[in-house]
Amino acid sequence: KSGDRYEIKYNLDSAGNAAALQLLDVTRTKDAFVVIVAGEEDGSTLRVQSLVEGDSAALDETPSCEASTVEGYECTEQLTDGISLNWNLRDAAAATRRRGLRQSDQTVELYVEVEASLNAAYVSLGFGTQMAGSDVVVGYTDSNGASTTGTYTLGSYVAPSEGSCTDCSFAVRSFTTQSTGSSALVFTAAVPASEDEETSFVWSYGTSDWPVKHTKAGAVRINLASGVSSGIASPLKDEHTAHGALMITAWLVITPASAMVARSLRHIIGAPAWFNVHIGLNSVAGVLFLAGILLAFDKFDSGNLPQSHKEVGAAVLWMWMVQVVLGALRPDAHGKLRLGCIQPSWRPAWLAAHRVVAAACLICGATNCITGAMRYEDLHDEKSMLVASLSMLGIMVIVATGMEVMGLPAKAHADAVAKRAPSQELARNTSNASSISAH
Known part of the structure; x- marks a missing residue:
């Protein structure tokens, strides 16, 4: 089906390589059909296994997202100078696919990279079209110099309180600072939209210790399954x-x-x-x-x-x-x-x-x-x-x-x-x- 994506997992060896190339030659003749080959060498023969019935997801032949420079991620969106959001199309496609099948795992891993030039003391990302009322995950350095994270529901022009986000969907959170001075906020989050819809994100960073007013903030809409993004005109x-x-x-x-x-x-x-x-x-x-x-x-x-x-x-x-x-x-x-x-x-x-x-x-x-x-x-x-x-x-x-x-x-x-x-x-x-x- 035009635009569908099928994943085939196998183990690589000399015979497997030949079989994979033959498979690619066959499927390449189909219109708008993308094949991604992934596997590892273990000396065994090639094993091909089809996915469960109906387990497919629409994916453009040529993803419209900008290629990520972060290892392990396919797509990137520049939120502002010095801050990028990175994710994998296949994760987003799989998550929305599982949603359609009513499976429980509907999360996508998000990686926020912050350049050292910003001197950011904290960075936040969450779902919504404006700061007030949004649930966000914040990565920051605490008073002891340790990198940590927290989830908050933001108020209007006031510092959020600990425990304010009682039903946040963020998980597996980490905030790390590299020796170069750059930092990264990594977490998984439930996908709030289908593959045909965009997800609205709010982001911010601050150069003073959390929780204080941000230095800069914004909002963006991204279709995580296709990579298409658009800006959001702020409310009012x-x-x-x-x-x-x-x-x-x-x-x-x-x-x-x-x-x-x-x-x-x-x-x-x-x-x-x-x-x-x-x-x-x-x-x-x-x-x-x-x-x-x-x-x-x-x-x-x-x-x-x-x-x-x-x-x-x-x-x-x-x-x-x-x-x-x-x-x-x-x-x-x-x-x-x-x-x-x-x-x-x-x-x-x-x-x-x-x-x-x-x-x-x-x-x-x-x-x-x-x-x-x-x-x-x-x-x-x-x-x-x-x-x-x-x-x-x-x-x-x-x-x-x-x-x-x-x-x-x-x-x-x-x-x-x-x-x-x-x-x-x-x-x-x-x-x-x-x-x-x-x-």
Whole structure:
């Protein structure tokens, strides 16, 4: 049958070799038929034994997996630079075959090789599409310097506890470190999929002692019986991307641009246009910021995030609301009473508070964009968000520095003072006239 695989076991001798070659010549004429000859020399004659009825498994004539460099294994999948997963197609095919026959042995041996260049203190592999909730086996070096393994059910952003995996299917576990510094995690596991399906794996490694947050992690789908693999888009990737894009646009593009308009460009744009641009940009940034916050509240349920990302985000939200209130209650710049109670004499104090809160918002917002992008890289193994964050931050810093060097803020301030002077003088004269009239 096209695509079937049959195993014939025999003992090698001179007669056996001839018989094997004849067997290969015959079967080679069949389409998509693969013959694997295995045996050992014991001086006996060739013995050929057929398998039990129905004991067959589909196997491509040319396996699509990349050949493993680890002795004793056929296939390899590069999980990330320096880490590979190795296994045997015939083991996977046999396991799925036995599953179909309702036999008990349905396991495949998996070999995770870690290169010395990673300086990995631990490595983990398990079944699933995301870390949280997955059962994993971890190979690590304990406090006594001994190589050991453990099985865990992972939680969300918290270190797993010993004994957390009560029904893990891993067995025959070993973790060894070579003299070269490389290490290997070897274990057998129940095959969770048929030969026509893919198995989802999660993996990670860390350069600090287990159990601490991983240095890098990811997920991959592999058909162990054929060697075909595909990447897995991490859960919530689209939502994380949207959240990051909203925050980067708000805090690394629009808000800095709005601040530059108020600080350095108002004398060029002219009043009241510069003020309208400033308010307009801040309004757009506020809408994007709130959209990102609402998305996080709705889709993300994560505690203990690295770099206190969640807590800093909450602080930025509070400071932003304070800034909105300050903007609404600003004293008039031309000496007039606002809202019946806000004195123009309060403006210097208001300006100081407005600028301090604005600077705090910008610094914390930009910092949280960077830490969020770092978390994005950890979750999805992509640097795009971090590159975008650092690029926009760099551009804004360069532009702002250029404006300072050109003296634009000083010119804008001088222009504002000059234009406010007549209005303030008129306000003082009016106040004096009213006082004289009252007397």
